[in-house]
Amino acid sequence: MTRRCDRNRKRSKRRGVYCPIHGCYLDSISRKYSLFADKPEHLQQRGMKRLSALTLIQSYTAIPLTGEWLEDFWCQECQETTWYHVCRYENPQLQGGKYHYKLSPAPESLWRQASGVIQPGGNPSVGEFTRRAARNINYQGVRGFRLIG
Numbered sequence: 694m695t696r697r698c699d700r701n702r703k704r705s706k707r708r709g710v711y712c713p714i715h716g717c718y719l720d721s722i723s724r725k726y727s728l729f730a731d732k733p734e735h736l737q738q739r740g741m742k743r744l745s746a747l748t749l750i751q752s753y754t755a756i757p758l759t760g761e762w763l764e765d766f767w768c769q770e771c772q773e774t775t776w777y778h779v780c781r782y783e784n785p786q787l788q789g790g791k792y793h794y795k796l797s798p799a800p801e802s803l804w805r806q807a808s809g810v811i812q813p814g815g816n817p818s819v820g821e822f823t824r825r826a827a828r829n830i831n832y833q834g835v836r837g838f839r840l841i842g
């Protein structure tokens with residue numbers, strides 16, 4: 694569940710999150726903003742078959758994207774903060790932690806799929822989307838559903 698991550702904010706241990714430019718440790722300076730799929734295409738981009746994607750979106754309106762979120766990081770080398778789209782993968786070798794992370798600069802469009810967002814310059818549609826998503830998601834109903842990728 695993505696919820697667990699939000700509660701676990703006091704992290705003493707650094708995760709294996711590195712600057713994609715410098716390869717140095719990044720310091721998280723924000724919470725994680727969970728991502729949702731609210732269009733079948735979002736699920737298809739992640740390897741789901743079109744029919745399954747259509748069915749899920751029709752049933753639930755929004756589907757939590759497990760293992761993906763937006764997070765703000767400070768890089769000492771860059772001397773700046775960057776919002777990254779983080780994808781967490783299971784680490785099959787178990788070297789350097791249970792997971793490894795892929796970071797790419799978060800495109801503006803992705804903010805429309807984020808929950809609980811306060812973005813500088815704000816996106817008014819996000820609040821509405823979040824409320825809608827919160828109303829419609831039945832976590833029980835999508836438990837056991839796993840995104841491929």
Ligand SMILES: [Zn+2]
Nearest residue numbers: 712715768771
């Ligand atoms: Zn850097």
